[in-house]
Amino acid sequence: MSTITVPVPTPSPTEDSEQLRKAVEGWGTNEDLIIQILGHRTAAQRNLIRQTYFQLYGEDLLKRLESELSSDFERAVFLWTLDPADRDAVLAHEAIRRWNPKNKSLLEISCARTSAELLMVRQAYHIRYKKSLEEDIAAHTTGDFRKLLVALVSSYRYEGPEVDMHLARAEAKQLHEAITEKAVNHEEVIRIISTRSKPHLNATFNHYRDEYGHHINKALKSESPDDFQDALRIVIRCICCPEMHFTKVLRLSMEKIGTDEFALTRVVVTRAEIDMKHIKENYFKRTSKKLEHAIAADTSGDYQDLLLTLIGKDDA
């Protein structure tokens, strides 16, 4: 469930554009007004505002905002205002350019989106970067990670509820054997994880637990995990319980000294309109702390205001 609140009646895109123009024109910038407008509009509404703003003033609102704002706040406003598929294309491109096996963006984009959403990300990537997403990943990564990531971003998983239990049992066994033999980079593991539907994989993981006495992610952890095993665990979490994955990323982004603003921003902007309510509940269960309090303690200024607006500070 979304944590975005939209005022009723909603101002027209023209009114919003005029207000945003005032916020960026002249001396100084009115950051509060920017948050008040863009932080309280849905993706479709923000999209319309960008189009209207361009028609009225002949400039790209996002370019203007980038030139007026700075640092974490700039990045958060930029990513938030983008169309979700285009935002994912930007996040994917960042991840590919500074490729690091610990980066989670590509795993989230490929596994915690619907099949149709992932296709739209691939289309947005074409338009923005004049390449295909899988083409850039394949050219910039190597080895097991390349096999896994190319397969994941290229997948178009079936989304119906049908599950072949016989197959799920057989594949749980294959996964168990691969883990036992410390061969989790085996092509059968990648095939199962990257092509099967989410309901089928859930059935497979459930059977795994029933048969072998622990969750598959426990098994992947206890084997002195490397980056590839960590990636598989993230894939599995993004498939079977995305809200748990995002809760964990939020927790890790704030629990150490020094905040990981890249991760914090990414989770807030990509999940605010999807399952942030659920993530907030989960966060509280897991840490006995409200997410808004954690964010308030770790951030400041306009950046803090925007994040708190997006996670719905008032309805906690």
Next chain:
Amino acid sequence: MSTITVPVPTPSPTEDSEQLRKAVEGWGTNEDLIIQILGHRTAAQRNLIRQTYFQLYGEDLLKRLESELSSDFERAVFLWTLDPADRDAVLAHEAIRRWNPKNKSLLEISCARTSAELLMVRQAYHIRYKKSLEEDIAAHTTGDFRKLLVALVSSYRYEGPEVDMHLARAEAKQLHEAITEKAVNHEEVIRIISTRSKPHLNATFNHYRDEYGHHINKALKSESPDDFQDALRIVIRCICCPEMHFTKVLRLSMEKIGTDEFALTRVVVTRAEIDMKHIKENYFKRTSKKLEHAIAADTSGDYQDLLLTLIGKDDA
């Protein structure tokens, strides 16, 4: 260019449905009338006829036609009348169920369609078979073929004209090394072939010829080709000159004793509305024989009439 001719004015979908109803009702079936209508309508028109027929008579026109017709004619009418993406899903499913490394359907569907068309095939496959196309291929094939086919059907190639010549030269060299070292199943070969855009690959193959003195497909042939090398050659032809590939398939389907009706039907129904004019010209250049004469000599009856209608017998 299409070889389908549509009468002007075109009868309404209701008139067409009524005529088709007459053709299948009562004693005997009026095959001529079926060809006269369906053989002279575009994909969009056939689609509307199917919808209208269902509304008028509460039965699926295709199911009715299947029950009234038989053998090669039945299969040709069925495949022709299907929506193109759905037809490709059916052809892909047939190829997967009777998997044989010499089967060309999956290579054609993944390489001789536009990126958007291939996505629509994947969507149609979900609806028809409750699985994803790549999921079924991955589960029913093995080894190098699996790597190649899964990568090809999952690709969503960029379609813009931009080519990085530096990259094209580097990748031509990689391909040449793989062929020289008899390692054409190398993952870099599959990466290049399955992720790069068609304009990029054309530049790569052109550079290959300029630099090494022969077309890459010659090199792949002279190395005592196996099924995998043959598949790569088909992929390359489907990417750089699909009309030459389809001309060759037509030629092979009819040049031996006994016609390969599966291949003949597939090429005629999948290319009639795309590039059949070009294929006919090519066929004549290559064989000094008109395609309509070859088909007339190798087939008979209603099946022959339908094929000749689809390739535009009158405008040769």
